[in-house]
Amino acid sequence: MSTYNPSDIEKKWQIYWLENKTFKTPDTKDKPKYYILDMFPYPSGSGLHVGHPEGYTATDILARFKRMKGFNVLHPIGWDAFGLPAEQYAVKTGTHPRTTTEKNIGIFREQLQMLGFSYDWDREVDTTDPDYYKWTQWIFLKLFEKGLAYESEQPVNWCPELGTVLANEEVIDGKSEVGGFPVVRRPMRQWVLKITAYAERLLEDLDDLDWPESTKEMQRNWIGKSIGAEVEFQVAGQDHSLRVFTTRPDTLFGATYMVLAPEHPLVEVLTTSDQKDQVTAYQDTASKKSDLERQELTKEKTGVFTGSYAINPVNNAEIPIWIADYVLAHYGTGAIMAVPGEDERDWEFAETFDLPIIRTVQPPGDFEGKAYTGDGPAINSGFLNGLTITDAKVKMIQWLEEQGVGEKSINYKLRDWLFSRQRYWGEPFPILHVDGKPKAVSLNDLPVTLPPVDDFQPTKTGEPPLARAKNWVETTDPETGKKALRETNTMPQWAGSCWYYLRYISPDFNGGPVDPEFEKYWMPVDLYVGGSEHSVLHLLYARFWHKVLYDCGVVSTKEPFQRLVHQGMILGEVEYTAYEKDGKIISADEAAGQKELVRLQLSDSEVEKKGDRFVMKGTEITVDSKAHKMSKSRGNVINPDDVVKSYGADSLRLYEMFMGPLEQVKPWSTKGVEGVNRFLNRTWRLLFGEHGDEIRNLSESDPDSEQLKVLHTAIKKVTEDIESMRFNTAISALMIFVNEANSWEELPSAVAKDFILLLSPFAPHIAEEIWSRMGHAQSLAYEEWPQYDEKYLRSDSVEIPVQINGKVRANIEVPSGRIHEKDFVIGLAKQQKNVQKYLDGSVIVKEISVPGRIVNLVIK
RNA sequence: GCCCGGGUGGCGGAAUUGGUAGACGCGCCGGACUCAAAAUCCGGUGGCAGCGAUGUCGUAAGGGUUCGAGUCCCUUCCCGGGUACCA
Numbered sequence: 041m042s043t044y045n046p047s048d049i050e051k052k053w054q055i056y057w058l059e060n061k062t063f064k065t066p067d068t069k070d071k072p073k074y075y076i077l078d079m080f081p082y083p084s085g086s087g088l089h090v091g092h093p094e095g096y097t098a099t100d101i102l103a104r105f106k107r108m109k110g111f112n113v114l115h116p117i118g119w120d121a122f123g124l125p126a127e128q129y130a131v132k133t134g135t136h137p138r139t140t141t142e143k144n145i146g147i148f149r150e151q152l153q154m155l156g157f158s159y160d161w162d163r164e165v166d167t168t169d170p171d172y173y174k175w176t177q178w179i180f181l182k183l184f185e186k187g188l189a190y191e192s193e194q195p196v197n198w199c200p201e202l203g204t205v206l207a208n209e210e211v212i213d214g215k216s217e218v219g220g221f222p223v224v225r226r227p228m229r230q231w232v233l234k235i236t237a238y239a240e241r242l243l244e245d246l247d248d249l250d251w252p253e254s255t256k257e258m259q260r261n262w263i264g265k266s267i268g269a270e271v272e273f274q275v276a277g278q279d280h281s282l283r284v285f286t287t288r289p290d291t292l293f294g295a296t297y298m299v300l301a302p303e304h305p306l307v308e309v310l311t312t313s314d315q316k317d318q319v320t321a322y323q324d325t326a327s328k329k330s331d332l333e334r335q336e337l338t339k340e341k342t343g344v345f346t347g348s349y350a351i352n353p354v355n356n357a358e359i360p361i362w363i364a365d366y367v368l369a370h371y372g373t374g375a376i377m378a379v380p381g382e383d384e385r386d387w388e389f390a391e392t393f394d395l396p397i398i399r400t401v402q403p404p405g406d407f408e409g410k411a412y413t414g415d416g417p418a419i420n421s422g423f424l425n426g427l428t429i430t431d432a433k434v435k436m437i438q439w440l441e442e443q444g445v446g447e448k449s450i451n452y453k454l455r456d457w458l459f460s461r462q463r464y465w466g467e468p469f470p471i472l473h474v475d476g477k478p479k480a481v482s483l484n485d486l487p488v489t490l491p492p493v494d495d496f497q498p499t500k501t502g503e504p505p506l507a508r509a510k511n512w513v514e515t516t517d518p519e520t521g522k523k524a525l526r527e528t529n530t531m532p533q534w535a536g537s538c539w540y541y542l543r544y545i546s547p548d549f550n551g552g553p554v555d556p557e558f559e560k561y562w563m564p565v566d567l568y569v570g571g572s573e574h575s576v577l578h579l580l581y582a583r584f585w586h587k588v589l590y591d592c593g594v595v596s597t598k599e600p601f602q603r604l605v606h607q608g609m610i611l612g613e614v615e616y617t618a619y620e621k622d623g624k625i626i627s628a629d630e631a632a633g634q635k636e637l638v639r640l641q642l643s644d645s646e647v648e649k650k651g652d653r654f655v656m657k658g659t660e661i662t663v664d665s666k667a668h669k670m671s672k673s674r675g676n677v678i679n680p681d682d683v684v685k686s687y688g689a690d691s692l693r694l695y696e697m698f699m700g701p702l703e704q705v706k707p708w709s710t711k712g713v714e715g716v717n718r719f720l721n722r723t724w725r726l727l728f729g730e731h732g733d734e735i736r737n738l739s740e741s742d743p744d745s746e747q748l749k750v751l752h753t754a755i756k757k758v759t760e761d762i763e764s765m766r767f768n769t770a771i772s773a774l775m776i777f778v779n780e781a782n783s784w785e786e787l788p789s790a791v792a793k794d795f796i797l798l799l800s801p802f803a804p805h806i807a808e809e810i811w812s813r814m815g816h817a818q819s820l821a822y823e824e825w826p827q828y829d830e831k832y833l834r835s836d837s838v839e840i841p842v843q844i845n846g847k848v849r850a851n852i853e854v855p856s857g858r859i860h861e862k863d864f865v866i867g868l869a870k871q872q873k874n875v876q877k878y879l880d881g882s883v884i885v886k887e888i889s890v891p892g893r894i895v896n897l898v899i900k
Numbered sequence: 901g902c903c904c905g906g907g908u909g910g911c912g913g914a915a916u917u918g919g920u921a922g923a924c925g926c927g928c929c930g931g932a933c934u935c936a937a938a939a940u941c942c943g944g945u946g947g948c949a950g951c952g953a954u955g956u957c958g959u960a961a962g963g964g965u966u967c968g969a970g971u972c973c974c975u976u977c978c979c980g981g982g983u984a985c986c987a
């Protein structure tokens with residue numbers, strides 16, 4: 041047995057690590073700490089896909105590296121195990137979600153262990169474990185206590201197919217994010233969390249986070265802060281007033297009409313009898329529109345006049361009041377002042393219904409558009425005339441405040457978080473309804489556990505499945521002895537993942553969600569790696585809960601995740617697609633948009649590059665070349681199990697890191713896996729030679745200067761690249777080392793030892809195996825990380841390119857000690873034969889020498 | 901539409917503060933070993949011209965700054981992600 045055979049060694053080391061608890065997190069606080077977190081996986085029935093190992097390998101490399109660098113490392117994993125799939129399976133088959141969940145967790149755990157990740161398996165958490173969700177409920181009660189959780193009867197996103205409501209964030213284009221089912225609006229009693237109370241802090245504290253700028257920007261947009269003013273309009277001839285929110289108080293002179301959302305509470309009283317029928321009809325249509333329909337009808341502006349007029353406070357003009365669904369009930373005050381001259385939507389509406397338009401900002405002379413939203417001097421605006429937008433805003437707000445008809449105001453797009461779901465497989469709310477009012481279950485009575493039910497579907501009356509557990513629902517309030525009903529909604533899946541990173545710190549702590557002593561040591565999370573699909577939802581919710589816990593004194597940091605990195609998606613293998621129509625193959629450009637096409641998959645030997653397109657070999661017929669997202673329907677899913685079976689976990693880990701920068705989207709290539717597998721084979725042979733499993737000619741002699749240079753170059757590059765998470769180039773440096781070392785007569789064991797340590801975070805199984813065969817009795821997991829020494833990197837001379845007018849014409853060898861002697865270096869350059877050729881008959885106008893870098897002679 | 905990212909060989913990708921573009925890997929070509937193949941090893945590999953030294957063109961396109969630009973500035977095009985009547 042001489043060849044590298046991953047299946048022989050990988051299992052062995054996985055068992056070793058588990059049995060020896062090699063990666064158990066220390067309970068001491070004697071060293072600097074590093075908390076490195078992977079995003080909470082949902083243990084689905086289909087198991088791991090290749091996207092999981094990408095982020096997990098990156099964090100694992102860092103975790104292993106940091107341990108060797110002398111840090112206490114917290115690197116845990118657990119299960120975000122509540123959720124819809126297990127429940128839907130239960131509805132279909134009657135299998136309790138608990139059973140399905142436990143089975144899936146088992147599969148996931150095994151798969152993660154098969155990849156050699158260095159998790160502390162004693163800290164595994166599971167959101168569906170009553171000992172865990174006890175604390176989820178505890179946190180909910182904190183929110184309830186602080187008035188941040190309340191019940192509200194409101195129109196919600198009801199998804200009939202899923203039998204539940206969804207948060208706004210879970211509705212994409214009018215369809216459910218999960219499953220893509222239609223969503224309709226329907227009023228229901230719901231639990232809502234007041235995340236809006238934290239809008240400003242959620243926005244402000246983003247600034248100090250070391251997160252991708254795009255993610256921070258997405259959160260900022262989602263929170264959607266806008267600064268403006270509220271203005272009060274009297275209704276002509278009535279004892280009512282309407283408030284509007286505007287970001288452009290400077291344009292008040294241009295307000296020529298008002299628009300209320302169809303749902304605005306004053307619509308009824310403002311509608312005159314002759315407009316009544318039209319208004320009611322319009323309201324009716326608007327209310328029936330689903331979100332999807334609203335989106336489809338965005339082009340045309342619709343609306344109805346109410347018959348009433350408002351008085352513009354700035355010039356006492358009477359302006360008509362309309363209702364239209366382009367004004368949203370839930371934003372601002374649900375009413376706007378329309379300034380068609382400066383707002384594109386208002387302009388469109390004014391054109392449609394023939395309403396007056398007054399410009400209040402002077403557009404530039406060459407402006408040809410309709411509404412003008414740019415800056416310029418105010419016109420037609422009385423006391424504001426001539427001012428720029430910024431100055432006019434200030435002056436108008438001052439005027440409004442003096443007159444008592446308005447004031448500066450700030451609005452957020454962020455809305456409160458709809459927190460209840462009509463499902464079985466979620467955390468029960470620790471709430472009793474006594475005398476029709478919600479009341480917290482006493483902390484001593486937590487957890488409120490899920491009752492058994494005979495059917496996991498909602499009841500016929502549309503109540504959540506928990507309503508079927510009559511004995512559980514009907515209870516008594518232990519405090520008053522009164523009859524009480526338990527809350528039958530459950531929490532959304534986000535609840536458990538909002539604070540799991542805290543539970544890892546002290547998974548068995550009984551005095552609260554987290555042990556304060558260890559919380560202070562481990563928090564914040566130093567590095568959090570996960571997909572960008574969680575940029576808004578999970579990351580915003582978790583930050584919100586964290587801030588609430590901070591206010592409660594449970595945690596000591598304002599923010600949970602100091603540094604965040606998103607791994608890029610892994611696409612399927614590149615596919616070449618040709619199109620056939622009516623039995624004839626046509627060019628891809630021609631095929632675009634056509635129907636009834638037959639798609640033909642071509643292999644890469646059937647195509648060639650022509651210009652910037654691919655064509656079928658020897659023809660002019662263009663084909664599409666594209667890597668698609670992996671999907672079952674496309675049949676291009678790569679299963680990590682298969683890759684491990686064929687090439688081993690180390691090859692999979694190495695390949696996923698070698699593909700390219702972590703953050704980037706990249707296509708899969710099985711050939712690429714073979715490439716890194718070959719590298720591991722070469723590494724194996726470097727140590728064991730062609731035959732036998734004895735370590736080959738490792739010499740005990742001192743390494744020569746060339747060997748030291750090669751080794752220390754690798755140490756430097758690998759160390760720096762791991763620290764900045766450039767794993768692809770770190771692996772390239774390891775490959776260069778092996779390529780060099782393979783040409784040596786013998787390999788000094790001191791050099792081999794350091795190299796194996798460098799390789800170990802990336803390919804831990806093969807590294808441990810070689811390490812042990814080199815005679816070490818202990819795992820290398822806590823060996824000291826090799827240090828590089830600059831003195832071995834220096835060479836006696838440096839090769840410097842010589843340019844003539846910026847083009848390289850020759851290279852010179854300069855002794856390292858003399859690179860700063862400009863005259864010497866330039867003199868040397870001028871002696872070069874190929875340089876003299878150019879200097880002949882020319883005049884040197886400038887001589888540039890950048891020490892150790894370049895020489896450039898500018899000639900005429 | 902708006903806001904973020906990106907466009908470098910046949911492919912994935914390298915390239916310090918502006919200083920030899922194409923590291924490393926894949927693929928391809930040639931050679932060694934073999935009855936043969938696989939595996940492995942050695943050599944080559946951006947385009948064009950040339951036997952060659954070498955020359956020339958080349959980092960989406962066009963322009964600019966500079967002794968020198970993949971890198972900085974302006975304009976345009978294309979791809980990916982997010983978002984969408986938020987007043």
